[in-house]
Ligand code: AP5
């Protein structure tokens with residue numbers, strides 16, 4: 001299965017991706033996670049991405065397309081297929097993905113759009129916290145850990161907030177992504193690949209609908 005998860009920052013892509021990999025044999029590829037890892041490792045890509053990410057801007061298309069192209073060519077993706085999270089984010093990236101997918105012989109089976117109104121997203125991002133050990137994502141109101149201060153997944157006690165979840169950066173991230181999003185939605189709807197899910201429901205209800213779509217691809 002080869003799929004794309006779309007949605008504005010904070011719509012719940014990462015949250016749904018965690019659930020999808022439990023039920024489906026697919027490789028989760030988040031360009032945001034790849035850039036954060038590259039920044040931590042201080043690689044050339046990480047250094048290029050940092051200035052853009054800190055301001056909530058998009059990393060240039062050529063840099064982003066190159067890391068996706070390299071990742072999709074790997075053996076695990078060849079074997080299990082991909083779930084792209086946060087890519088494509090511009091119409092240029094959507095076009096590039098058509099070529100990359102063709103080159104690796106893995107055409108997209110479906111695109112899931114997790115649809116949430118921008119007004120709800122600032123609160124979601126400012127309340128987000130992440131397990132430092134396993135990366136599981138929580139929200140202080142909507143999705144807290146079951147035992148306070150302990151990760152449900154790995155049992156560790158150390159959490160962090162993302163640097164780009166500060167209110168000023170969040171506003172710019174939303175602005176940048178809203179502008180770029182509509183042409184990509186049109187692009188995939190014309191290709192009959194788009195499945196829109198109401199992301200303003202409980203996490204488990206959203207997942208039930210996502211799962212139904214994926215089972216029928
Ligand atoms: P990236 O890491 O992809 O961030 P993003 O798209 O801004 O998305 P997020 O990870 O913030 O949100 P999400 O949708 O995964 O939400 P989550 O599930 O965590 O990108 C970061 C940066 O990298 C970009 O700004 C850019 O600079 C660069 N970049 C990445 N890809 C790029 C590309 N293709 N091109 C150029 N640059 C790129 O949920 C959010 C919170 O809400 C959580 O606390 C969660 O618990 C809660 N929540 C989730 N679902 C629900 C629900 N249904 N109800 C209530 N709360 C919920």
Ligand code: ZN
Nearest residue numbers: 131134151154
């Ligand atoms: Zn954990």
